Amino acid sequence: MRKTALVCCLLLTAALLCGTAAAEDRLFTDSIGREVLLPAEVTNVAPSGSLAQISLYPFGEEYYISISSALKEGERHFLADRLDSLPITGSMFGSKATMNPEEIISLDKKIGIDVIIDVGEPKGNMKEQMDNVQEKSGVPFVFITQSSLDSIAESYLTLGEMLGQEEKGEELAEYFGGIVSMYEENMEKIGDNKVSAIYVTKIDGNSVNLLGHNSYHAEILDGIAENIAPEAVVGSGLGDQYTMEDIFQMNPDYIIVAGSGLFEHDYYEEIMSSSMWAVLPAVQEGRVIEVPAESPWSWMGNPPAAHRLVSILWLGNVFYPDVFDYDLEEKVKEFYKVFYNYELSDSEISEMMKYSTGNAEKTASSPIPILGVLAGLSAAVFIRRR
């Protein structure tokens, strides 16, 4: 009896909601063909997942009603302060969901969500999953496809349409698409004369993580250089584990190394001060370049959202200055203005890119101490045996 009453109540409210909404709502078709009713004016957007959280930013911080994951130091530095005080939701559907429909309903009541967006590569039964959560929670879900570089421009057109900001969407699509087409044209000129490179994502003693080729995260690296790390095995942005032995074998033209935090250079400094790395011509000749990390996200795309386009501007200019012929700092400043609405100061840019253009001075240390101890021990053993 109570159950039927409850169901009736629910149906009634649903009908009411639909009734009141239908008057001013508009129908929007998302990237995977789902038709979603959105309010005429979308202002409160809840991103689900880190790609969505990043992708929305160029439209303005005012659209965020919640954030997907807690802000790190770099995000706090570059993004609007307001974001830090928003509720953190995590992922709202799928296997990684941290919120169930009930929680979404209560959050919606608290903060009033117009639409929940997810950005990325459409997978398997995503459509059914989204329909399911949307039906249960009553909050519109929208999926925007953005995976390869070619899909970035399109994704901003769709986002613009969803937000009712078609003009801004076109402007962004033109800017991002412009970078991609400039890159494609230039790479055609370079043809087979690409430099070889490896991207070191982590160093722990003798273990070195490299981003393998043909992985989602390595799209730009694979295109702009010859990524000589073997094919990727693991799908994460941390890449696969190798040892120094492998690095000796690979002997790349350039070593790209991940920054360790906002304005932090631990891995770079380790490479430049290690006697083992010093064997490599790339290290001897200053062809080690560091990826700005947490600025506000890694330039190499971890996570791989549209902000990674800045690494095309950067790597292209470092590897092939005659072809990608422009003032790198100006281009980076422009990118930050468009993407983050942030005016980079000269001191910030030089701190951020301190080791990002190569040819830095080398501080070598010697392997003598360890060697001495070892030799001493072995000698002692040898003498005693005698």
Added chain:
Amino acid sequence: MTEQKTRHVPNYKLRFVLLIIAALLCILISFSVGRFPVSLADVIMVFATEIFKLDIAWDFATWSTVINIRLPRILAAFFVGAALATAGAAYQGMFQNPLVSPDILGASSGAGFGAALAIFMNLGPVWITAFAFAGAVICVGAAYAVSRFTKGSATLSMVLAGILVSSLFTAMTSFLKTVADTEDQLPEITYWLMGSLAGAEIGDAIFAGVLIIAGIIPIFLLRWRMNVLTLGEDEAKSMGINPHRLRFVVVACATLITAAAVSISGIIGWIGLVIPHFCRMIFGCDYRRIIPAAVIMGGAFLLLVDDLARCMATVEVPIGILTAFVGAPIFAYLLMMGGRRS
């Protein structure tokens, strides 16, 4: 009767000699395999250069591969393998249960939680090792404390307390995994939990080596008393041995070496459970032989498995996965052979 007996007493000395030769061969082979090509002759010459201060100018990459990369890793693999096997044998003796492994009191889950916490807090490699070590010691300490306040059989309450505390720590690790950053922290935690020796540096090998040797010595010295304890507590008491104190000392030492091992290698299962069984099959049920055999066999076995981890694929294969893949078929074979003989 006596004639039959003498026929069945195997020549343990010969078996020990063979085992040591096999272990030395493993070490030699391990130096010469890997993805950077260094021949066995080169390896020997590099060491000769170091030891006798010969005047040979080595190509730095070759030299560094042998001295900076393979030597620490081989030392670490041997120490870790020896530690886990010895700890396993000691625990199995103390609990008089052949299904016990070094993580029975929660050393692995404690270490796993410690490492996950350090990774979650974005601390460096040294801190990960330190946290893992502390986690293992705290977890076993907690299990021991819980068991002290329970009634009934000492061994049973200790095993139950171990299961209880380690499941708590496993749950906390799972929680950290759900809240960790999925782009970098989560894969790092997952990798750590699968175990790897790829990062081993000479500092790691020395850190673990010192603690492991310090823990193995008391176990080695107490191995005769462990034999007595297998007869039962009353028998041990009648021979003037305090079973509680003995058990405490052996468990403490076994925990120390397990903690030291997992803190540099990550979680490597299987060795502590199975190597003692191998030892028992070859050397009988006498702890005077089992303990030294476990040290050598555990070290050599992990060394071999680590060679596979290095060479099998183009990328490093987590060693915790391989120990089971390599060990399970061998163990199954031995079990079947042993069963047929009896």
